[in-house]
């Protein structure tokens with residue numbers, strides 16, 4: 033494997049994201065949640081600072097879910113047999129996704145909550 037061009041690296045990264053979306057049901061759920069959060073932000077007319085917080089949360093969840101999928105594939109490559117370390121590795125990576133998802137829900141409530149209370 034020689035030195036690859038920037039275009040190749042970018043293309044590989046996009047390929048990885050595409051594979052994570054196609055092969056991961058949870059990834060598709062997170063993407064749907066991201067689209068809903070963005071549409072809600074547009075609908076409620078949130079301000080620039082609030083958009084920054086929403087986008088940080090959205091990309092943090094998608095990033096960690098992508099890393100989680102990569103880790104799952106790596107563990108599966110190392111062993112197809114039951115191993116307690118494989119279990120812990122996958123469970124910890126899933127726990128990292130849960131952390132980011134809980135954070136996103138809290139930020140979503142803090143940002144959208146006051147707008148929704150005013151509306152209804």
Ligand SMILES: Nc1ncnc2c1ncn2[C@@H]1O[C@H](COP(=O)(O)OP(=O)(O)OP(=O)(O)O)[C@@H](O)[C@H]1O
Nearest residue numbers: 056058104111112113114115116118119122123126
């Ligand atoms: N080789 C293994 N040895 C022991 N336990 C495993 C192994 N592979 C998976 N597990 C257990 O099964 C769970 C689910 O693993 P799996 O690879 O099916 O992930 P998944 O269902 O695709 O995860 P996600 O829902 O996050 O996409 C893991 O979190 C782990 O607890």
